[in-house]
Amino acid sequence: MIKQPFYTTQLQAGLGLIEETQALLNQWQPTMGAQELFNAALESGEFPNVTARRLRNIVAECFAPRYIHPQHQPAKWLKALSHRVSPRALNQLFFIYTTRANLILRDFVTQVYWERYASGYEEISNEDSKEFVHRATFDGRTAKLWSETTIK
Secondary structure, three states, X not given: OOOOOOEOOHHHHOOOOHHHHXXXXXXXXXXXXXXXXXXXXXXXXXXXXXXXXXHHHHHHXXXXXXXXXOOOOHHHHHHHHOOOOOHHHXXXXXXXXXXXXXXXXXXXXXXXHHHHHHOOOOOOOHHHHHHHHHHHHHOOXXXXXXXXXXXX
């Protein structure tokens, strides 16, 4: 039996972050890692309502795992596309890379969302996602129990 990687709480660090992602894409250059991007973003003044600590978290825990992969750097392609596709299309691409970087979201979408969609459901509740996380915890998919705040 193949051991599945644990779900992490990394998604909690930043769910959508669409505007922040667009601003970080504008700052990012192909030679930049997370630290260099953080420094550039901090110096840019484009994040006046975000603390330095929160900005570091956004870059290191959200942007970098989603878009600065050493082998294929999706940021490179997204940056080039960001002014050529509609905001809706760009948001869908952001979503795809977020699901790739966050196993729990990918599994929720494939196991819950698409099943509900195919069954004719028109909405998914917060309870559905909580139940998914509780079941994952019971099935040993998390390294430890998550607090109710994290689950929410």
